[in-house]
Amino acid sequence: MKRLFGTLVTDAVELARAATGAPDAKSLAKVVLTSDSYRITALNRAREAALSWHIPLVNHVLRVAQTAVMGIEIGKEVTLGRGVYFVHSLGIVIGGDSRIGDRVRFYGNNTVGTAKDNGYPIIEDDVWIGAGARILGPVRVGARSRIGANAVVLQDVPPDSVAVGIPARIFPRKDSDDIGL
Template sequence: MFFKNIAEDLDAMMARDPAARSRLMVALTYPCFHAVQLHRLARPIYLAGFPTLARMISQFSRFITGIEIHPGAQIGKRLFIDHGMGVVIGETAVIGDDVTLYHDVTLGGIAPAINSAQQVNVKRHPTLEDGVIIGAGAQVLGDITVGKGARVGGNAVVIKSVPENSVAVGVPARIVMPKECGSEFAAYGIPTQDLPDPVARAIEGLLEQMTRMQGRITALESELDGFAAGTAGKAAEGNGHEQPGAEARRFGRN
């Protein structure tokens, strides 16, 4: 099983990185490979009740790879951390199979830094289901779930769960392509097709409403102008009929 997992890791990294030329290159030079193998060593030690030793291994891994994986984190098969530097995976994070992370990704907790003793063994970090891709610099925070096959764009800040097969971008992250991104691998979590901009769509909607309102205002102004003209005409006609009578009354007095 151990060697099978290693072979799967090597093949997965080669499949997702065109720069990988051979298994030997990946095994010797890819920090992701080293970090994952050291985590597989540290985690059973952590679960066996030796957290200090496990943390020493994870800190050594961080020192040589730039990738910080807490030994308490649960990691599935074929995890690929491209470039790797700056990645942080928290203690209660759960990562499924075939997940891809890029550099500077944080899977963090946002629980208050008070009453730390009460937060032991409490789920504080996110869950990434199978096939998730997290773009560079993204922060996925809190006990939330990024659904199977979902993508998170670079530098996004995700504080709410992301549905399966969706694309989330922005700060805070918004769903821009629900149920459409499919199963194809998307580098940095961004599909190759154009992404709809929710802000631009909102502005376009406002402009359309303003155009419709302007048309209605113009129509109302035309109706009011016609009404005013008709009223003025009737008033003028009324004044024309009353004037002779008024003159007759004046002559009668004289």
């Protein structure tokens, strides 16, 4: 229980930093009380706790509630890092056993993973995933990379890169020295 509370506090601090630039008391209160992203993350943390406590029914009920109320589907085996920020949560699907790093931003209507059991993506820290982007199959998206809107990523993306297009073409980030996170 202590670990769950600590993780929720860390998530609130990271989300306040992402949303307002400063994790002061006012920003923290605003994130906790009004942010859909925080509610999604908190529900997912409760689901993770239920699984670790071997209460699968609670995980399932919370997953159904998360999908119905928040419009986001996160698989039961997905690992979310700290401070994952769902800018627009509607239509996001994260499937299988995808691993999402710390401070990853989802801009809405994203798909991560596939319906088949052929492997799932690993998204490293500080990645931004543009609106409508798809990351499919057993690929790794390197730290601090940017996935463009509507891009379809089917291959590994090195750290500090930009992936754009269908299928995604990969370019080095020109601003990687000043990542602005």
